[in-house]
Amino acid sequence: MRTDEQPGRPTGRRRGPRRRSDRVEAVTTWLLCGLAAAVLVVTAAVGAWVNGAATDTMRRRAAELAQTPATTLSDVPAAPRDGGLASVHGGVRWTDSHGTVRTGFTQVPALTRAGSAVTIWTNREGDVVAPPPGPEFPLVMTAVSALGTLAAGAALLALVVWVERRSLDRLRATEWAAEWRRAEPGWRGREGPRTH
Incomplete structure (x- = not known):
């Protein structure tokens, strides 16, 4: 033991x-x-x-698109129904990279007067498109x-x-x-x- x-x-x-x-x-x-x-x-x-x-x-989207100066066509784009100052769709006129004057609809700041200068996004063909996604x-x-x-x-x-x-x-x-x-x-x- x-x-x-x-x-x-x-x-x-x-x-x-x-x-x-x-x-x-x-x-x-x-x-x-x-x-x-x-x-x-x-x-x-x-x-x-x-x-x-x-x-x-x-x-890629940022590289494919370009910021283009444009002029609003609408007198006063309507504000959203909720009363906020978000973007709304309005008519714009711009000149594409080939020198052609074009018109179309895109998002513009609410309550912008006709003839105001805005910046829009266009693709390589000069068509107006939605802005590219942001950093978020x-x-x-x-x-x-x-x-x-x-x-x-x-x-x-x-x-x-x-x-x-x-x-x-x-x-x-x-x-x-x-x-x-x-x-x-x-x-x-x-x-x-x-x-x-």
Whole structure:
């Protein structure tokens, strides 16, 4: 006998018997942690990809378009119905890169008087187009895509947790029923066959 051993103290790392449901729960917990980590990695990857694509789109659109001076044709473009001073559509006249005078409709500041100078955006053919996306465009697209991916991943994770809980509950109920069938006869004094 070793002298460093204390009496009454267990010397090994013996554990009580674990139920099958406990082992399944331990494995599924690790799998769920891995799935949660994968959702975060996928969210970060999607956000990075969308940010790069949105930045490229913004730069390409800015390179394809040109700011062009124009004159408003409408007397006083109507203000939006909500009373704000946002942009509204109004008629404008401009000269394209080939020297041709053109007219069309585009967004102009609300309450601009006819004959006022405004700046519009035109493409290489000289057609009036919507302005290119601003510097906030990549940030907004990244946030929307990351939140969408995160929400989808969270929904998937919640579904997997729900299925896991239901399966474990059924497994535990089966185990408890089996254990009760083994223990119940001893509690009722019915162990073994009775002789009369």
